Every structure is written in structure tokens, then in C-alpha cells.
Amino acid sequence: MKTNKVRLMCMASVFATLVFVVTAYLHIPTNNGYIHVGDGLIYLAACILPWPYAIAVGAGGALLADCLTGYAVWAPGSAVIKAVTTLFFSRKGEKIIKLRNLLALLPAAVLCAGGYYLYEAMIYGNFVAPLAGVPASVTQSVASSVVFVATGHAFDKMNLKSKINGRNYKR
Numbered sequence: 788m789k790t791n792k793v794r795l796m797c798m799a800s801v802f803a804t805l806v807f808v809v810t811a812y813l814h815i816p817t818n819n820g821y822i823h824v825g826d827g828l829i830y831l832a833a834c835i836l837p838w839p840y841a842i843a844v845g846a847g848g849a850l851l852a853d854c855l856t857g858y859a860v861w862a863p864g865s866a867v868i869k870a871v872t873t874l875f876f877s878r879k880g881e882k883i884i885k886l887r888n889l890l891a892l893l894p895a896a897v898l899c900a901g902g903y904y905l906y907e908a909m910i911y912g913n914f915v916a917p918l919a920g921v922p923a924s925v926t927q928s929v930a931s932s933v934v935f936v937a938t939g940h941a942f943d944k945m946n947l948k949s950k951i952n953g954r955n956y957k958r
Contacts, residue, residue: 791953794953795836795837795840796840798835798836798840798951799832799836799840799841799843799844802829802831802832802836802844802848803844803847803848803851805828805848806825806828806829806844806845806847806848806849806852807847807848807851807852807855809823809824809825810823810825810849810852811851811852811855811856813825817920817923818919819907819919819920819923820858820861820903820920820923821856821858822923822926822927822930823852823927823930824927824930824931824933824934825848825852825931826872826895826927826931826935827930827931827932827933827934827935827938828844828848828934828935828938829841829844829845829848829849829869829872829873829931830872830873830876830888830892830895830931830932830935830939831883831935831938831939831942832845832873833845833872833873833875833876833878834876834877834878834883834888834939834948835878835883835948835951836878838873838874841873841878842870842873842874844873845866845869845872845873846866846867846869846870847866849862849865849866849868849869850862850865850866853865860910861903861906863906864902864903867902868899868902868903868906871898871902872895872898872899875891875894875895875898876888876891876895877891881946881949882943882948883939883940883942883943883948884936884939884940884943888939889936892928892932892935895928895932896924896925896928896929896932899927899928900921900924900925900928903917903920903924904917904920904921904924905917
């Protein structure tokens with residue numbers, strides 16, 4: 788039992804590190820922030836790890852990326868938005884790419900665009916100016932979805948989820 792918790796914490800740490808690296812170093816700056824595909828890795832973590840660990844991956848990876856790249860003002864919003872995003876995905880079953888997780892991409896995109904819009908509106912005290920950032924949020928969600936589907940499909944081909952979770956599914 789204790790070994791499993793240690794393994795889950797290690798996997799969550801690896802995922803959070805990957806989210807941080809991809810978000811912080813592989814991004815396209817915009818007028819108010821940046822577009823990245825780190826969310827795709829958050830979606831993967833949510834499909835592989837139990838929710839508490841996936842939530843830590845989303846919040847921790849996003850928080851570190853914002854704080855360590857000069858966008859600390861976005862860190863609280865990012866931590867909450869990315870943590871809640873993980874709740875749309877399911878880790879049940881042997882596959883990552885399944886209908887439930889594909890459908891989860893839509894509310895994840897809505898939460899990303901809407902969450903950052905509301906967060907920016909709170910920062911600036913204006914509900915009109917943040918509209919300019921919505922296309923970037925949508926672009927980020929679409930790009931992250933592509934990374935999630937491509938990587939998840941590759942993981943499914945390798946039967947990686949069952950190997951990571953220590954299960955031997957019969958085919």
C-alpha cells in the first residue's frame with residue numbers, strides 16, 4: 788500500500804515537471820501571457836493518476852511555470868483552473884483515448900477560456916478588455932487537445948496505462 792503511494796507521488800512529480808517544462812519553455816508569448824500545450828499533459832495525468840495526484844499535477848505544474856517565467860500574476864488563476872480541469876477526465880478503464888475523455892476536452896476548453904477571462908476581468912476590473920485573450924485561450928485548448936489525443940493514442944498502442952498502473956489487462 789505504501790509502495791503504491793510512493794509510486795503515485797513519483798509519477799505525479801514527473802508529470803508536474805513535464806507540465807512545467809513544456810509550459811515554461813515551449814510556449815508562444817501573447818499580449819497578456821502565452822500559449823502552450825502543457826494542458827495536454829495535464830489531461831494525460833488526469834487519465835492515468837487518481838484525482839488528488841492529477842489535481843496536484845495540474846495546479847503545481849501551472850503554478851511553477853507562471854511563477855518562474857515572469858507571469859506570477861497568473862499563477863493563482865492557473866492553479867485553480869488547471870486543478871479543476873482535471874476533474875473532467877476519467878482514469879477508469881484500460882484506455883486513455885475513449886469517448887468520455889474526448890468529450891471532456893470541450894468543458895476543459897470552456898473552463899480555460901472562461902476561467903482566464905474571468906480572472907483577467909478581476910485583475911483589470913474590466914469585462915471588455917479580457918475578451919482579447921479568449922482566442923489565445925481557445926488556441927491553447929485546441930493545441931493541447933491535439934497533443935493529448937496524439938500522445939494518449941500512442942500510450943494506448945503501447946498499453947502504457949496498464950503498465951503504469953500495474954495492471955495486466957487481458958485483450
